[in-house]
Structure formats: C-alpha cells, structure tokens
Amino acid sequence: MNREITIAGGGLAGLSLACALRAQGVAVTVLEAGNYPRHRVCGEFISGVTDDTLSRLGVAELFADARFHHSLAWHNQGQLIHRARLKTPALGISRHLLDERLRNHAVGSGAVVRTNVRAKPVAREGFVWTAGRRPTNGTWIGLKMHVKGLPLSEDLEMHCGTNGYAGLAGVEDGWTNACGLFRLDRSIRAEGPGLLPAYLEAGGNQALAEHLRSAEYRERSFSAVAGFQLGRQIPIPGMLALGDAESMIPPFTGNGMSMAFQAAELAVAPLAAWSRDGRSWQETTEAVRAAVSGKFRRRLAVAGALHPLLLGRSGRSLLQCLASARLLPFQPMLSLIR
Template sequence: MDSASAVEIIGGGPAGCAAALSARHQGAPVRLYETSAFPRHKVCGEFLSPEVPEILGELGVLRDFEAQKPARLAKVALHFGARTKSWTLREPAWGLSRYALDELLLRRALAEGAALVREPWIKSPRRDDHKPGIRRILGHGRKSAAPAGARLFGFKAHFAGPVDDVVHLFFFSGCYVGVSAVENGITNVCGVVPEPLLRQKMLREKMLRQKNFEIESLLEADPALRERVLPLARTMKWLITGPLVFGMNPDPEEQVYRAGDALGFVDPFTGSGISAALVTGKMAGEAAARSTEVSRYVRRVRAALKRQYFFSSALRMAIRARIAEKCAGFIPGRLLFELTRPANSL
C-alpha cells in the first residue's frame, strides 16, 4: 500500500470516530479533536437502524457494540391521534444510548492508534489551516443558526419502567415524540417540537433562553403518548438542543471532507442520522487517507444520501402541513422506512 496521508479529524462523535477508524485501517496517522469528556449524554432518539451493525462490523466495533447489550427493536408504530399505523421490521433495529455508543467508538479509535486532542478545534488562519500533507475531516456535528420564531428544538430524557420492542412515534400539533428502548431496560423519550408550540404550551422567552423546558406538559398534549409514558419514571434531566436545520450542503470547493451532521442533517424521525454519520465518516476517513479529491468524495456522498434526503424532506413538509397522517395511510410502512435509509451501495 502507498503511504497514507496524515489525517486530522474535528469531532469524536459517530462520524469522527468512523473516520478515525477507517483512516487508521488505511495506515494513516490520525489526530482527533474532541471538546467533550466522554461518556456523555446527547439529545438523540438512540434508535439504530437495521444496517448499523453491518457498518459497525466493517469498522471493527461490532463485538464492542454487542457487549453493551443494545435493546432489540422489532416493530414500528406511528401514532396519529387515535389512529396507529404499525408494522414489523424486515430486520431488527437496535437501541443503544449515545452515552454507551459514542464512548465505545472513541475507545476503539484510540485503541487503533488515533491520538486524542481533548480541546476544541478553532478555525484560525494562525493555526495553519492548510498544513501540507495533512487532510482534514470535519465531523463536528450540526453548526446551525435559524431566525427566532419558527425554529425547531429537540429534547430527550431516559426513563425507567416497562419496556417493549416497539419504536413508537407520536405525531401531533406539528411535532413528534419517539419512545423506544435502549440498553439496561431504559426507555428513551425524544422529540422535536416547533418553537411556537413550545412558547404557546409553557414557555416564556426567559425559559427558552435558559433551556429550562417543562417538557412533561408537552407529553400530556397527546392522549396516546400520555398513556405510553404514564408508567415510566424519568431518571435524568431533560436535555435540549437546537435550532435544528435540515439539509445537505457539501461544498466541493472547500478543501476538507465533511461527514455526518457537518455534511448535512436529516430529519430525526427517519432514525438514520447515526447510520449516515457512520457511513460518511467511513468514506471520509478512506478518502482523506488516500488523498482522494474532495470533489470526488462529495459526488460519492451525495449519491449515497440523495434518496434519503429527498424522502425525508417530503415527509417533513407533510408533517408541517399536518397531512402526514393521510400520506402515511397510502404508503406501506416498510417502504416508508426503507425510502429514508442511506443507499446500500456504500
């Protein structure tokens, strides 16, 4: 093998760690910047789509993943008020907290020889942004801003109580909330809510700024959701993130390889953000180590994610227009699920 380029990676989430592992597998020296101390909780539904174990296998972390005993999720139930559309997945999906997943990925990347720099990477001309011979991967997650008023926010907490093998998604009033199991009998409750609803429900501007949301009252707004959550007891503080801005904007002129949410953010109800982060991280790590042209890398990731982005944004429009229930009625659940996955040809 020709000697691989040195790789610098910004961000140690799923995209950054997948990039670190694949670049190491190509023999590249890797430096990984991560600002947070792991393990740490993160706002996420923690639903891992059926293709994730295969990708983890390619990255050499399948055993570490299985050792965490992720929850096995066999069914999906979409709740629209009193109506439910449910189906059994062709292959099981999995539930594992980001506390466990991100930690195991980072550990493995370090065990494979990546060097961790535990500090924020800050773009600066003084820092020599174009070091000769060093390829840079941006895996720093979402960096989005949106005008106040119509923003979307995400929230999440863990609960103890009865678990099932169903991924429940409750759609109401332009927002949605997912309820599904992760490891150790824990249930994840995670949702996306538009700012006007948050304000109208229970938030004053001051509380929004302080990220001090009373999410429980939001959960009570939908009877089916209230019933599912009633037997559960919250075990951690609500975490909030936002604003959430969807879309993919890779720039082939930019001489960096973007991966995961830094490349584009897909609506969380698809449950495919982590798989897309792992897939694009893996592609970015290989491309950077082999010094593949960025424009070529961008063409490949665009092709891989095109279908997923198209159908996710169509569904987002349907949710916003509050016609998701009618649309979902016509489309078979399995097809709906498969249309929002990244392409398999990765």
C-alpha cells in the same frame, strides 16, 4: 509518506472514521469539544446500516449487546394509526454508552482523542469536520431524556403532534430514550426535563406527556439542541464535512445514526489514499463529497418531502386515512429512506 488526518468532532462519524483510518495505518487526531461519557440528542436506535459497514469500520463488536427492536407503532395525537414489523431489526444503544465505547476503541487502535478542545470550522488539508450541526437561524428544537416505567406497546414508537413528533426506543439497562423534534416555541416556559413533556402536551400528546412526567428520570440525561436546519447543510468552501455537519435527515426516518457510519465508511479509502499516496486534498474532498451525495441523495429528498406531511393537519389526516384503510405503503416508504 503518511500525512496525519485531524477530525474535529468525536461523535459517531468522527470516531468510527478514526477507527477505520487507524486500521489503514493512518495517523489520526480527534478533537472533541466535550467529554465522555455524555448524553446527546439522538433517537438512539440504528436502522438501515449493515453489519458489513460496521465491520469495515472495525466497530461491529461494540454492538454485541445492543438491544434488537423488531416492531414499531405509529401514533397521531394519542391515537394508534399503524403497527409494523421491521424486516431487519434496529439496534438500540444509547449515545452515553456508544460514544464512550467508540472513544475507547479509537484510542486503543492508536488514535489521539483530545477532549474539551473546540475546533473552528476551517478549510485546510487533512482536516475533516464531523462536529455536527452548525448553528443557524433554524426553527427546530430537539429534546431528549431517558426514563424508566414508560408503557410501550411496541419496541419502537413514534408519536406525532401538531408541533412535531417524538420517538421512544429502548436502550440498555431498562432505560427508554424519549427524543423529540419540534417547532421552536418560545411561549413554552418549562425548563430542563420538563421541556419535552411540555412540547408534547402543546402538540396534543397529553397522555404521553403525563407518562413522561410520572416516569423515573435518569439524572443528567436531558439534553437539547435548537436553531438548526434539516437537509443539506450550508457548506464551507474547501472544507470536508461528514455526518450531521454535511446533512441532517429528519429524525422520523430513524436513519441519522446509520448515515453517520455510512458516511465514515465512504470517506476511509479516499482519506487513506491522501495520507499514503500523495493524492491532492481537493481531489480527495471532491471524491468523498460525490460518494456521500450519491449515497444519500434519494433518502434526503424523500424524507424532505414526507416531513411536512407529518407536521401538517391535512398530511397527517391523509396518512391516518391510508393507515385505517390498510393502504399505507409503509414498507415501500421505509425502503426509500434506507
């Protein structure tokens, strides 16, 4: 007995899950609304996932040429407040490259990947929803673009402002990914690639905004998402959701990509047991949900508590004072969101 798994969403969680299930001999079909290669709003560096997780998913080889990021700098409205070294380097790779590699790897392992197919989030046996955020009345907008010629003081940079924050991370071929999360502001009239510097400027990061405007822009790399909420997503009764469809951690943590792979890893054994051994779908869904909830509960709670500090004047002032006095507990904070 080998029942097929259908995965709606061909991103990190969906494709890595497909690769791992195929290694278990499970028949898998992935339904992807878009096509490949494509740019997506994402910080595009992986921090917190282990080599063991990537190996168990069967995708470790896809990161052989990823960039290694060792250092980071944290700025508040153009002023440097903290520098640090990462105990474990982060991996820098664009979604444009990584999603294409994952798709090819999944197809090579025997999975069926159907593009330009928009599935509906419904609860049924053998159906896993990994298609990312579901539209809500959320107040956030995420913006992303690739540029060259942007001056960086460290491998990774975070720039906080009054309306949100942006991260800079090097990816392949000399490009830098600039990705930001901001409170949605409909008074900003810029369009396309001009939106990210406009939001940065509105939040007090004028210098970075000007650097972005003068940098070389990678054609078609701009992407945006709006109207979503952070934290646990509203569940659909009976439907198994993974990745951003299950929970969205605030992006300042640099942990979103890692959580997608870790969630896929947790789901492999229960889904394979359903496919091969006749385990009930309800039992399978409950097992995966319990594992994912247990794995991510602490980091989501800590990130949810820290996120308002980065967006409030008093919170940013406190963090800046602690950093100036060399009292900012950066490594302990980092460990709590890993």
